[in-house]
Amino acid sequence: MPSTSDERATRSTLDERATRAFPVTFFDGRTAVRHAATLRVAGDRLRLTTPVGVPLAEWPLADVTASAEGRQGLRLARADDDGARIVVTDALARTVILAALPARAHPRRLSLTLGPVAAIVGGLAVALALAYLLAPPVARAVARAVPAAWVEPIGRQMVDSIAPPDRRCDGTAGSEALADLARRLAAGSDIPPLTVHIADLDVVNAFALPGGHVIVTRALIDGAASAEAVAGVLAHEIGHVAERHPSAAMARRLLGHVVLQLLGGGVVAEGTTLLAELSYSRDDEREADAVAVALLNRAGIDGAGLAAFMRALAGREAETGPGAIPGFLSTHPDSGERARAIARDATGTGPALSDAAWAAIRGACRGRQGEAS
Amino acid sequence: MPARSATSDGAPGRPPSGPSGGRDVTPLRQTADGGDFVGTYVIGLLLNLVTLGIYHFWLKTDIRRYLWSRVEADDDPFEYTGTGGELFKGFLVAVFLVLLPVSLLYQLVLAQLLIVAPAAGSIAAGVLVLFNLWLVGVAYFSVRRFRLTRTRWRGIRANQTGSRAAYGLRFLLAWIANLATLGLTLPAMRVMLTRYELSRMEIGDRGVTFGPPRSPLYPTYLLCWVLLLPTLGLSWFWFQARWYRHLAERVRFGPLGFDYRATGGQLARLAIGNLLILSFTFGLLAPFTWARTLRVAIDNLTVTGRLEPEWLGQNRGAVPTMGEGLFDALDLG
Numbered sequence: 001m002p003s004t005s006d007e008r009a010t011r012s013t014l015d016e017r018a019t020r021a022f023p024v025t026f027f028d029g030r031t032a033v034r035h036a037a038t039l040r041v042a043g044d045r046l047r048l049t050t051p052v053g054v055p056l057a058e059w060p061l062a063d064v065t066a067s068a069e070g071r072q073g074l075r076l077a078r079a080d081d082d083g084a085r086i087v088v089t090d091a092l093a094r095t096v097i098l099a100a101l102p103a104r105a106h107p108r109r110l111s112l113t114l115g116p117v118a119a120i121v122g123g124l125a126v127a128l129a130l131a132y133l134l135a136p137p138v139a140r141a142v143a144r145a146v147p148a149a150w151v152e153p154i155g156r157q158m159v160d161s162i163a164p165p166d167r168r169c170d171g172t173a174g175s176e177a178l179a180d181l182a183r184r185l186a187a188g189s190d191i192p193p194l195t196v197h198i199a200d201l202d203v204v205n206a207f208a209l210p211g212g213h214v215i216v217t218r219a220l221i222d223g224a225a226s227a228e229a230v231a232g233v234l235a236h237e238i239g240h241v242a243e244r245h246p247s248a249a250m251a252r253r254l255l256g257h258v259v260l261q262l263l264g265g266g267v268v269a270e271g272t273t274l275l276a277e278l279s280y281s282r283d284d285e286r287e288a289d290a291v292a293v294a295l296l297n298r299a300g301i302d303g304a305g306l307a308a309f310m311r312a313l314a315g316r317e318a319e320t321g322p323g324a325i326p327g328f329l330s331t332h333p334d335s336g337e338r339a340r341a342i343a344r345d346a347t348g349t350g351p352a353l354s355d356a357a358w359a360a361i362r363g364a365c366r367g368r369q370g371e372a373s
Numbered sequence: 374m375p376a377r378s379a380t381s382d383g384a385p386g387r388p389p390s391g392p393s394g395g396r397d398v399t400p401l402r403q404t405a406d407g408g409d410f411v412g413t414y415v416i417g418l419l420l421n422l423v424t425l426g427i428y429h430f431w432l433k434t435d436i437r438r439y440l441w442s443r444v445e446a447d448d449d450p451f452e453y454t455g456t457g458g459e460l461f462k463g464f465l466v467a468v469f470l471v472l473l474p475v476s477l478l479y480q481l482v483l484a485q486l487l488i489v490a491p492a493a494g495s496i497a498a499g500v501l502v503l504f505n506l507w508l509v510g511v512a513y514f515s516v517r518r519f520r521l522t523r524t525r526w527r528g529i530r531a532n533q534t535g536s537r538a539a540y541g542l543r544f545l546l547a548w549i550a551n552l553a554t555l556g557l558t559l560p561a562m563r564v565m566l567t568r569y570e571l572s573r574m575e576i577g578d579r580g581v582t583f584g585p586p587r588s589p590l591y592p593t594y595l596l597c598w599v600l601l602l603p604t605l606g607l608s609w610f611w612f613q614a615r616w617y618r619h620l621a622e623r624v625r626f627g628p629l630g631f632d633y634r635a636t637g638g639q640l641a642r643l644a645i646g647n648l649l650i651l652s653f654t655f656g657l658l659a660p661f662t663w664a665r666t667l668r669v670a671i672d673n674l675t676v677t678g679r680l681e682p683e684w685l686g687q688n689r690g691a692v693p694t695m696g697e698g699l700f701d702a703l704d705l706g
Contacts, residue, residue: 027528032577032685034449034527069442070450071404081454083528083687109413111438111457112420112431120424153488254480261476262468269425 022093029083068107143247155211163199174364177357208240231352232306239291303346310339403671405443407664431457455523463696510544516697535573611637635673
C-alpha cells in the first residue's frame, strides 16, 4: 500500500508503544503491600502482570479513572472502587495510557465541569422563577388553612408590640363608633371577626394584623379630611383581613426565610427575597384597594373621601420625598394611581358616620388620660 | 533476633516482622504549597457565586482532594475519594428531613406555645436547644465517619464505627458540663469525646487504640485557663499544643506510635498569620493558609515504628452513601 517511510515509522512506533510494557506500582486494595508490576495496554483493557509475567489483574479501559494529584504521577483506579490502585510514574506510560482512556476519565482539576455548572444555573433560574410565582398562592392557601384560633394570639401580641394597652384608646365611645363602622363595612360578607384598635401614636398609619386585628392611629384620624376618608382607610385594612394578607405575608416571609437559608443567606439572596416581598406587598395593596372600593360601594359610602386621602398622600410624597412618608407607603403602589383607580370605581354617595359618631372618634384619645384603669 | 538489613549507604532497611525498633520511623511528609491551588480555588469561588452556593460541595471536594494528596506516609500519598454529589445529596436530606421540620415545628408550634402557655413553652424551648446541641454532636460524628471512609492510603480505606446518636449524647453532656463549670471540665470532656472517636476508628481492618495518659493535662490547662484573660486569649494556644501532644502520646495504631511537638508559639503564629492572610486578601489566598497549617501539623508530627504492609488489610465496614449534610445545613463549615 502506498505509504511514506515516515508514516511507516510512525505507525510502527505507535504499535510498539501499544504493546510495550511499562513498570508501575500496584496496590491490590486488599492489603497495603506495594507490588512492582508491569502494565500493558492491550486492546480495550489494561493488563497487569508481575515483572516475571504472572497475571495480576485485567482492567477494562472503560472502567478506569485517572487522577493526577500531587507529585506522584498518574494514579489509576476502577470505577467501582475497591481500593486497587495502579501508580504510573513513567512519562511515556502516562502519555500512552491517557491516550487510551476516554476524555471523561482523565484527571480533572475541577470535579464539576462547566456543563453541569451551566445546568445548575439554569435549574436554579427555573426553580427561583417558580418559587416567585408559587409563593403567593401557596402562602394564601396556608393562611386559609391555619385555624383562626392559632393566629389570633399572634396578632394580639403584634398589636401589643405596636401599641401597648396604655397607648391605645380602646373602650371609649369613639372606639365603639369605629368598631360599629367596621361592622357596617364588613356586613354581608364572610369576613372573619374584626377587632379595631385606635393607637395614640403620632405617625399617620393603619395596620392589618393576623387574626382580624386592625389598628388606626390617632394621627391618621386627626389628619383625615373627612369621616369618609377614615372609612375608606378602614375599608382598605378590612380588605387586607378579608384576603388573609397578614397571615399570608407571614407565611411568605417564613418561606422566604427557608429559601434564604438554603441559599446560604448571602447579600444577593437577601436582596432578592426583599424585592420579591415588596412586589408581593404591592399586589396585596392593589387587592385591598379593590376590596375597599367594593365594601364602600356596598355600604353606600362616598369613595371620594378615600380618593382624596390618597391624593393628599401623593402630594406629600412629591414634595417631601420618601423619608417623611409613612411606613406603609413604601410597599404601596403609586398613590396618585391608586387615587385615580378608586375615584373611577367608587359609586357610593352617602356619609360614613353621623356627626356625633365622627366627633366621638376624633375625641377617642383625648379623654383617655383622665380615665383611670 | 533476625539481623536488620541496612543498605551500605546507611539508609535504614526494613526489619522483618518483629517489635518496632526505637529508632524506626515511618516518614511522614507534606508537599503543600498553596500556590498551585489558588487558581482552582478562585475559579471555584466564582462558580460558587454564580450557582448561588450550590457549587460549594464540589469546591469542598476539590479542596480536600488537593490537601489529602499533599500528605505522604512512607512515600505514598493519601487520597480523598469523596464526590461533591454525595455532599449535595447529604445536604438535601439534612435540610428536608431534619432542618425544615424542626424549623417549622419551632416557628408554628413553639411560638404558639410560648404565647398561650409560657411555662410549658419555655420548657419546650429548652428541650429544643438541647436537641439542637445533640444534633450538632451527631453531625460532627457523621462528618468524621464520612471523611474517614473517603480517605485512602495505598488503596486502604479508613472508617469510624460507633453510634452517632450515642456520640451526640456525650457531646451534649460535655457541653453542659463545660458550661456549668465555666470550662474547667474541658480537658476531661475532650478526652471523653476523643476516646469515643479514636477507640472506634479503623484504618483498614485494624483498629486505632487510645491508651492511658503518659503525662497530666490539667496543670497546663489550669494555668492557661487562669491566664486566658490576661494574655488576651493567647494562652489558649499553649493549651492546644499540650493537648495535641497529649493526644499523640495516647494514640497507637498497631506498632505505630505518634509524637507531636509543635509549641504554643508555633500554633499562635500559625493562627495569627492565617488570619492576616485571609483578612488582607478577602479570603482569596486561603490555599496558602491551608498549606501553612498542613506544614505545622505534619512537620511536627513523628510516626514511630513501621508497619508491615501485609499486616494492614482492607476495611470491610459499612460505608455511608451520603455526605455530612447536617453539618453543612447547620452552617458549621
